Amino acid sequence: MEEVNMNNTSQDNNSSYTYDFNEQVAFIMKVVTIIIICVGLPLTLVAIYAVCSLVKDNHVVPIYVINLLITDLIQLCCMITRVLPNPGSLLIYFYCLVVSIGFMVCIALERYLVIACPLWYRFRRTIKVSVLVCVVVWALPAVIFYLLITGRNSETIGGILLLLPLPLFIFFLGGTLKALSASISVHSAEKRRIVGMLVLVLLIYTLLFLPTIILFLAWGSSVIDERNLYNLSLTFVQFSPLADLILYIFMRKGTIDKLLASVCCCRMDSDDISSPV
Secondary structure, three states: OHHHHHHHHHHHHHHHHHHHHHHHHHHHHHHHHHHHHHHHHHHHHHHHHHHHOOOOOOOOHHHHHHHHHHHHHHHHHHHHHHHOOOOHHHHHHHHHHHHHHHHHHHHHHHHHHHHHOHHHHHHHOOHHHHHHHHHHHHHHHHHHHHHHHHOOOHHHHHHHHHHOHHHHHHHHHHHHHHHOOOOOOOOHHHHHHHHHHHHHHHHHHHHHHHHHHHHHHOOOOOOOOHHHHHHHHHHHHOOHHHHHOOHHHHHOOOHHHHHHHHHHHHHHHHHHHHOOO
């Protein structure tokens, strides 16, 4: 009888410890969400206004970036409704996450075509084509979600589909770097902005989305607690609206050159200080 009581007591202690740990994780997640909302919401609105001012005739890139920022804005609004519990906002949130990945692919593809196929890009880039692509990107996740809901092994299939952009990002970056030497019509400053945007998109996907996708594939694992897995995956993804704001920096002409110049100046100053008189 004493052994049974000791076993029951140890189980109660473990369950209480797990409950307290989950409550602490949930509280930290709530604080992080509030900070992201307070910082990201005004900056996203300012970035949308600033990118809209860059839109010109036959200028395709800002349209994709504007749509990406709109998905970030919807994600931030869904975060507000998640702080104030609302189950319906979760589906909209994940829907916008998939849409944002789609527009990241569009941005990377468009930047790749500028370097690899400049003549084709010059004659094919139109506002109508970009609007059609935007409609397809916004509608495609609905088809994917329907297939996942109606099919089997939805977690595995969904994770595999979300992994498909990774080889595309690597191919676009590698192809762009390979075609840079042969590209004559593109200015050197524009080349730096293009490479910077491709590297940034790859980093955003790799650092923020890829861990979440891997955890999503491991959703059925008995080693990881499902609640902690859910909180951990959302921690990475919630920073994506803030990371997408950096794309605006790479769209401004002269911004990258100023950053490189400031870095070089700081390095030269440090070398001058360290060198003997």
